Amino acid sequence: MTPQKEQQQKAAKAVMVLGTTSGAGKSWLATALCRYYARQGLKVAPYKAQNMSNNARVVPGLNGRLGEIGSAQYFQALAARRTPEVRMNPVLLKPEADTKSQVIVLGEVDPVLTEWPWRERSEQLWLRARPPLHELMAENDVVVIEGAGSPAEINLHSSDYVNMRTALEVNAACLLVTDIDRGGAFAHLYGTHQLLPAHESALIRGFVLNRFRGDARLLAPGPEQLQALTGVPTMAVLPMWRGHGLPEEDGIYDDRPTGSGQARLRIAVIAYPRLSNLDEFQPLRSLPGVGLNWARSPAELEGADWIILPGSKAVAADLAWLRAQGLDLPIAQHAAASKPVLGICGGLQMLGESLLDPHGLDGNAPGLGLLPLVTQFERDKLLRPCDLRFAELEGPWAPLSGVAAGGYEIHHGRTVQHPSLAPAQVALRNEAGEAIGWREGSVLGLYAHGLFEQDTVLRALFGQSLPGLDAVFDGLADYIEQHFEPGALMGLLQDRSAP
Secondary structure, three states: OHHHHHHHHEEEOEEEEEEOOOOOOHHHHHHHHHHHHOOOOOOOHHHOOEEOOOOOEEOOHHHHOOOEHHHHHHHHHHEEEEOOOHOOOOOEEEEEEEEEEEEOOOOOOOOOHHOOOHHHHHHHHHHHHHHHHHHHHHHHHHEEEEEEEOOOOOOOOOOOOOOOHHHHHHEEEEEEEEEEOOOHHHHHHHHHHHHOOHHHHEEEEEEEEEEEOOOHHHHHHHHHHHHHHHHHOEEEEEEEEOOOOOOOOOOOOOOOOOOOOOOOEEEEOOOOOOOEEOOOOOOOOOOOOEEEEEOOHHHHOOOOOEEEOEEEEEEHHHHHHHHHHOHHHHHHHHHHOOOOEEOOOOOHHHOOOOEEEEOOOOOEOOOOOOOOOOEEEEEEEEEEEEEEOOOOOHHHHHHOOEEEEEEEEEEEEEEEEOOOOOOOEEEEEEEOOOOOEEEEOOOOEEEEHHHHHHHHHHHHHHHHOOOOHHHHHHHHHHHHHHHOOOOHHHOOOOOOOOO
């Protein structure tokens, strides 16, 4: 037997989730598939050739270094019962403006490719993304692959390596999912199938109707007619399920306020244009008695008990946007009334006195002046997981006193106390004793992401906790097992010619 044939025998089966649009449900379904196949005793790994998102996690990288991948693949790896790593999302694009993204390759910023035009860098990125795909295929029984956007954007098809080029590379069994709640689901499925070349559409093994509300029998004869036109069966109709516990689709947040009419604590998160790591707020959306809304205007801050300034991929620009919307004054008034204001990462930097940018990375700007801090942006991005402990705090943040937790940091900024102002209290330190959080009155600024995912923090602040991620992943697997046609999920692992 030749080494090539032996390698092919060892290769995993690839199951790929494509979507008719962004936000159709690819990330959610891929996560569910990772846990489903892992529960069958199979060794499973997720993969997405390229993700565009400002939601990122710190994971093991190459040569002992740390790197970052999209949050969706991070959760998919945990669902697969694997340690997340950079090969699972070899290319991550982090939007910094409408026409510019920071390019992360195998976990690390690539400043050269960041400056290349999109179409020209696509081939180079595929050369970097392809080897990790084959490595994962050789090391696993199943690789669950997530596509991006739609595979049938004919203006982009020649340079799109995330969808059908990846599928063809590993002969993936593809599911095509659509959001039926948006309307036009059958047209989306048919149009996507028909716009693909025949050798690509042949890889689509099943259609999935996601977020259906109502009696599925009313869909007839649509699925039957669609199969007659395309030869592809509808394998699942997934009912609308808002409370599954997984963060919203990668890069998309749900505008619907939570806790309406029942919330005892109302939290407003400032939704500036380049907010990042918004997935860390999913627990706040799920906690009983806590109402969360995304605020873009002063009116949306009215009645808020807490105000949170989240992370940002473009801190100076988002701070300018915040001021242009008139949000700076109500935030200051909220703090002056001794009500809690929390800044996380970029939000912490905004709360300080000034932003300094000697390298032209983000921009210089005066801060909101609610914490006596100065931030300077450095060329090198700081990535690290961290073990944390809060100091003895006063005021609304007193329940966090002495609490130990875990988190992670992703930032270019380095923040210090302002040399000419009375210092703020150091509120949080990492395991090395470094200050990564400060408090002044009711204003708290932290560099640590992921604190609301920690049971210790939820219990301290809200007196309750949520089911762990394992329970969430098992719930997702149970859900698709219940709603897919019997045998369909394991059938995806068989060659099309197999009985």
